[in-house]
Amino acid sequence: MCSTWLLTKAALTWQPLLIEAVLLTLLMSFHVTVEPAQETFTVNADETILSAAKQQGLPLPHACQSGTCGACQAHLDSGHVSVLQVQQALSEADLNHGQILLCCTAAQSDVVVTMPKYQGAQAIVPHIMPTKISGLVIYGNYAVLTLALPKNKSLHFHPGQYADVLLRQQQRRSYSIAAYDETNHTLELHVRRHADGVFSEPLFSGKLPINSMLRLQLPLGSFALQENAKPLLMLATGTGIAPIKAMLAQLVRTASPRPLALYWGMSQNEWFYDTAAIMALMGAMPHAQIHLVASHPSAAWAGLSGHVQDCAIRNHPDLHNHEVYACGNPHMIDDAYMRCINECGLPESAFFADRFTPTTHNA
Ligand SMILES: Cc1cc2nc3c(=O)[nH]c(=O)nc-3n(C[C@H](O)[C@H](O)[C@H](O)COP(=O)(O)OP(=O)(O)OC[C@H]3O[C@@H](n4cnc5c(N)ncnc54)[C@H](O)[C@@H]3O)c2cc1C
Numbered sequence: 105m106c107s108t109w110l111l112t113k114a115a116l117t118w119q120p121l122l123i124e125a126v127l128l129t130l131l132m133s134f135h136v137t138v139e140p141a142q143e144t145f146t147v148n149a150d151e152t153i154l155s156a157a158k159q160q161g162l163p164l165p166h167a168c169q170s171g172t173c174g175a176c177q178a179h180l181d182s183g184h185v186s187v188l189q190v191q192q193a194l195s196e197a198d199l200n201h202g203q204i205l206l207c208c209t210a211a212q213s214d215v216v217v218t219m220p221k222y223q224g225a226q227a228i229v230p231h232i233m234p235t236k237i238s239g240l241v242i243y244g245n246y247a248v249l250t251l252a253l254p255k256n257k258s259l260h261f262h263p264g265q266y267a268d269v270l271l272r273q274q275q276r277r278s279y280s281i282a283a284y285d286e287t288n289h290t291l292e293l294h295v296r297r298h299a300d301g302v303f304s305e306p307l308f309s310g311k312l313p314i315n316s317m318l319r320l321q322l323p324l325g326s327f328a329l330q331e332n333a334k335p336l337l338m339l340a341t342g343t344g345i346a347p348i349k350a351m352l353a354q355l356v357r358t359a360s361p362r363p364l365a366l367y368w369g370m371s372q373n374e375w376f377y378d379t380a381a382i383m384a385l386m387g388a389m390p391h392a393q394i395h396l397v398a399s400h401p402s403a404a405w406a407g408l409s410g411h412v413q414d415c416a417i418r419n420h421p422d423l424h425n426h427e428v429y430a431c432g433n434p435h436m437i438d439d440a441y442m443r444c445i446n447e448c449g450l451p452e453s454a455f456f457a458d459r460f461t462p463t464t465h466n467a
């Protein structure tokens with residue numbers, strides 16, 4: 105009884121101090137310096153380093169924002185961080201060597217990190233832009249959305265990068281840039297409908313009609329074509345075709361001689377959308393082949409059946425000399441990554457991916 109009273113009293117005495125200490129830590133902000141670019145920005149103790157950098161317009165390399173792709177990997181040179189979500193992309197050896205993922209960690213003191221891939225001032229800095237919906241073509245649960253950009257602004261981006269649609273209450277939703285028309289100042293995004301989706305549902309149900317204004321932050325992410333002559337194997341599921349479409353346009357524009365095989369998968373064959381535009385790009389490259397793959401095809405389906413990575417690996421058992429670009433469903437990407445490397449001899453450094461994780465699952 106007595107000890108309970110003592111404990112209770114101690115708890116009562118200490119609790120406000122403890123709460124105050126926790127609140128103070130959460131309200132504290134620190135400086136993060138990124139080497140070798142020597143750029144410094146401010147982060148709060150309760151947000152990930154990556155999300156602070158994004159909000160302040162620093163284009164640090166990143167893709168999935170959920171600890172799975174490794175694109176935001178950095179070395180912690182000095183300072184302390186707390187881990188807010190599992191750093192799946194890091195091995196035990198990476199962790200022991202001081203590697204961290206900026207999308208999973210928060211600063212708990214001033215921090216210096218090294219990120220060799222970050223080009224600092226030479227990187228394309230993301231901007232916030234007002235846009236207007238100028239076109240919407242709906243194919244079942246998929247939509248091709250055209251947005252008119254301000255006439256006085258031109259867009260610089262690497263095909264493969266994405267835009268965040270900025271919504272109310274600081275919510276944002278990520279969409280890959282599928283096409284940019286420099287002459288008409290328009291941008292194309294591909295949107296999949298999700299039941300009760302904060303952004304997709306109003307779009308599909310007509311609550312965001314033509315001429316509605318949308319604010320975008322772009323360009324973001326580090327999924328981009330590498331410049332070399334290696335043959336390309338591209339894998340896409342669903343709207344994962346969007347950044348691949350931008351990459352195809354780049355290959356056509358530069359008259360690239362790189363051999364290319366694209367495997368695009370949908371659950372049902374009736375769901376393939378925007379096929380005329382994709383086929384036109386593929387048709388403009390004599391050394392390119394496209395394979396449509398349906399995992400649950402109808403009886404009349406004449407294309408491939410199964411999963412894109414299974415079909416691709418069956419047809420390309422030796423990938424020593426290739427580059428692989430995979431985009432869309434994270435399970436497809438994880439499976440393709442393991443199998444391309446373990447079964448087909450693809451070097452780890454030749455696998456590039458953009459996981460379409462739900463924004464609600466991101467930090
Ligand atoms: C870098 C990047 C690029 C992306 N590019 C595209 C793109 O080009 N086109 C596109 O359609 N999507 C893309 N996504 C995925 C998209 O940002 C999310 O799916 C987004 O959450 C959808 O917003 P919403 O408002 O429609 O649904 P939300 O309000 O976010 O979600 C509603 C419900 O649907 C579920 N849900 C949402 N998205 C998914 C998903 N992808 N898989 C499974 N369940 C889900 C949620 O868990 C929730 O239960 C991208 C994601 C990333 C990280």
Ligand code: FES
Pocket residue numbers: 165166167168169170171172173174175176177193205206207208
């Ligand atoms: S692991 Fe951080 S962006 Fe993918």
